[in-house]
Amino acid sequence: KHIPHNYIETDSSSDSSFEDRESYKKQLKLQDEIKCLEKTLFKRQAQLKDADAKLKEYKQNLNDAKLQAEETVRKHDSASSSLHTVRKETRELEERANKAGLQLITESGNLKMIKTEYKEMQQKKSTLEKILADINVVS
Secondary structure: OOOOOOOOOOOHHHHHHHHHHHHHHHHHHHHHHHHHHHHHHHHHHHHHHHHHHHHHHHHHHHHHHHHHHHHHHHHHHHHHHHHHHHHHHHHHHHHHHHHHHHHHHHHHHHHHHHHHHHHHHHHHHHHHHHHHHHHHHHO
């Protein structure tokens, strides 16, 4: 029932009708607000669900990254340990090579001296054999 804006009535039934209309308008307004809130709530729930899914994905990515970092650190530690071992072995080999080199030089000098002594002894032997042969010829 449409009532013009300029319609004024003073009896009590009119007041009651006016209050009913105002109450009805308030109810409609509240229903609209509830619908709006429900739509907003539905959107927020969808956003929350999406954010939760992304959070799970990011947590998994973070966990994967942590595992990969731990593996990388383990490989680094292993490589570092291997490098340390190789460096130690290299130093030991260099020391042994230096000692062997010095020993080779020393032994080369000794061999040269022995060869010289051997030559000298061969010459003495030859000389002594000649003297002995001469003595045997004379006797």
